[in-house]
Amino acid sequence: MEGADRRLSTLARHLQTSAAGHENATITCSPTSSSSSSGDHSIFANILPAPEDPILDPRGAVFVTVAYNKDPSPVKLNLGVGAYRTEEGKPLVLNVVRRAEQLLVNDRSRVKEYLPIVGFADFNKLSAKLILGADSSPAIKGNLVTTVQCLSGTGSLRVGAEFLAKHYYQRTIYIPNPTWGNHTKIFNLAGLAVKTYRYYDPLTRGLNIQGLLEDLGSAPSGAILLLHACAHNPTGVDPTLEQWEQIRRLIRSKSLLPFFDSAYQGFASGSLDGDAQSVRMFVGDGGECFIAQSYAKNMGLYGERVGALSIVCRTADVASRVESQLKLVIRPMYSSPPIHGASIVSAILKDRNLYNEWTLELKAMADRIITMRKQLFDALCARGTPGDWSHIIKQIGMFTFTGLSTKQVMFMTKEYHIYLTSDGRISMAGLSSRTVPHLADAIHAAVTTIV
Ligand SMILES: Cc1ncc(COP(=O)(O)O)c(C=O)c1O
Structure with a gap:
C-alpha cells in the first residue's frame, strides 16, 4: 500500500507540473491535495472537460x-x-430486421466464435455487390475489390484512413466544406492533413460546382478526396449526374484518389441502385477508389455498428496484397469485428424475399x-x-x-x-x-x- 501511495503522489506531482505549463489548465485538486471534496483523490482530478462536452x-x-x-x-x-x-x-426497427433476427435465433447451428480479422466473408461479398452493382461490376468480376467488415461507417472510414496514412504517398485529404463533423477528426487522428474544397453555396443553397472544380483542379496530384456518395450531410445537396461526370473526369485527369462515404444508400431516393450511381461511375472507369459503407440508416442498424470498407484496385493481385495489409491495420485496433449485425445484413442480402421486403421498407422511410x-x-x-x-x-x-x-x-x-x-x-x-x-x-x- 505504501508503495502504491508513493506512486500516486509522484504521479500527482508529475501531472501538476505538466499542467502548470499549460495555459488553459485549471487544476481543481490532486491526490495529495488537502481539500476534502470527493473528487480529491482521483488521479484524473486535473482533467479538463473535452471539447465535445x-x-x-x-x-x-x-x-x-x-x-x-x-x-x-x-x-x-x-x-x-x-x-x-x-x-x-x-x-x-425494420420488420425485415426482426425476421432476420428470428431466423438467426432459430438456427441452433450458429455459434459465437470469433470472426476472421476481415469479418464475415458472405457479408463482405454481399456488401461489395450492393454498392458496386450485382453482376454488372467489372471490378467484382475481376476480383479487383477487397472488402473488410468494419464498425459501421465511422469505423470503415477510420480503417481506410489508417491504411492510407501507412501505405499511400499522399498524406492530404480534401473534404467538402461543410461536411459531417466527424470527418476532420477521423482523418486527422489517422495522421492525414485535412484540407477543404468548396461545396455549398449559401446564396443559391445549392452546389458551388465552379468552386468545387477550381479547388480540385488546384489540389496536388494524388491527393485523397472525400466524396459523399449521396445525400450529402449536412447540406442535402448532391451533384447532378452530369456534374458527377465533370468531377470524375477532373479527378481521373489529376490522378486524385476518391474516397466515397456511403452512409445513405437507398435512404436518399428510395432506390439502392439510384443512390449508388456516383460510386459506380468511378468504379466503371477502371480507376482505384475507396468506399466506406454504413448500414446504420438504410437498415436502421445504428447501434449494431455494421459497415464495410471496400478498396477497388487495378489488379486482383494488388487487391489481395492490400487485404493482407488491412489485416495488420485492423488487428491491433479491435482484433475482429462483431458478428451479430453482419449476420443480420447477410441474411437479408442473400435471401430474395427478405431483400425485397427490405427495399420496400427502405423506400417507405425515404x-x-x-x-x-x-x-x-x-x-x-x-x-x-x-x-x-x-x-x-x-x-x-x-x-x-x-x-x-x-x-x-x-x-x-x-x-x-x-x-x-x-x-x-x-x-x-x-x-x-x-x-x-x-x-x-x-x-x-x-x-x-x-x-
Ligand atoms: C456522412 C456520414 N458519414 C458517416 C456516418 C457514420 O455513421 P455510422 O458510423 O453510424 O455508420 C454518418 C452518420 O451520421 C454520416 O452522416
Whole structure:
C-alpha cells in the first residue's frame, strides 16, 4: 500500500507540473491535495472537460439533445438527431430486421466464435455487390475489390484512413466544406492533413460546382478526396449526374484518389441502385477508389455498428496484397469485428424475399422524408413566409440545410421549443405531419422577427 501511495503522489506531482505549463489548465485538486471534496483523490482530478462536452460545443447535435431532454414543454421537438423516426416520433426497427433476427435465433447451428480479422466473408461479398452493382461490376468480376467488415461507417472510414496514412504517398485529404463533423477528426487522428474544397453555396443553397472544380483542379496530384456518395450531410445537396461526370473526369485527369462515404444508400431516393450511381461511375472507369459503407440508416442498424470498407484496385493481385495489409491495420485496433449485425445484413442480402421486403421498407422511410419536405414547403408557402424555400424540396436525404441563421435558430428554440443544430440543419426524419405546422410557424416567426 505504501508503495502504491508513493506512486500516486509522484504521479500527482508529475501531472501538476505538466499542467502548470499549460495555459488553459485549471487544476481543481490532486491526490495529495488537502481539500476534502470527493473528487480529491482521483488521479484524473486535473482533467479538463473535452471539447465535445455539450456546453463547449453548442453547435452540435449532442448539445441539442441534452437541451431538448431538459425542456419540460409538451410541444418540444428535436430536429437535431440524425436517426429515423416514425410518424409517431419513435425509433424504428425494420420488420425485415426482426425476421432476420428470428431466423438467426432459430438456427441452433450458429455459434459465437470469433470472426476472421476481415469479418464475415458472405457479408463482405454481399456488401461489395450492393454498392458496386450485382453482376454488372467489372471490378467484382475481376476480383479487383477487397472488402473488410468494419464498425459501421465511422469505423470503415477510420480503417481506410489508417491504411492510407501507412501505405499511400499522399498524406492530404480534401473534404467538402461543410461536411459531417466527424470527418476532420477521423482523418486527422489517422495522421492525414485535412484540407477543404468548396461545396455549398449559401446564396443559391445549392452546389458551388465552379468552386468545387477550381479547388480540385488546384489540389496536388494524388491527393485523397472525400466524396459523399449521396445525400450529402449536412447540406442535402448532391451533384447532378452530369456534374458527377465533370468531377470524375477532373479527378481521373489529376490522378486524385476518391474516397466515397456511403452512409445513405437507398435512404436518399428510395432506390439502392439510384443512390449508388456516383460510386459506380468511378468504379466503371477502371480507376482505384475507396468506399466506406454504413448500414446504420438504410437498415436502421445504428447501434449494431455494421459497415464495410471496400478498396477497388487495378489488379486482383494488388487487391489481395492490400487485404493482407488491412489485416495488420485492423488487428491491433479491435482484433475482429462483431458478428451479430453482419449476420443480420447477410441474411437479408442473400435471401430474395427478405431483400425485397427490405427495399420496400427502405423506400417507405425515404418516401416519408420526401413527404415531410413537401409538407414543410407547402406550409411555408401557405404562411407567405418571406424568402425562397424551394431548396427544402430540392435537397435530398435526411437533412435540410435551411439557411436559418444561428440567431434565428436560437429564437426558435427559445420561443417554440424546437431544437436543431445552430448551422440551421434540420433532420427531416424527426418531423411528422402533426409537427410540420409548429415548425412552419416557428420558421415564419424567426425570419420575420430576426432579419
Ligand atoms: C456522412 C456520414 N458519414 C458517416 C456516418 C457514420 O455513421 P455510422 O458510423 O453510424 O455508420 C454518418 C452518420 O451520421 C454520416 O452522416
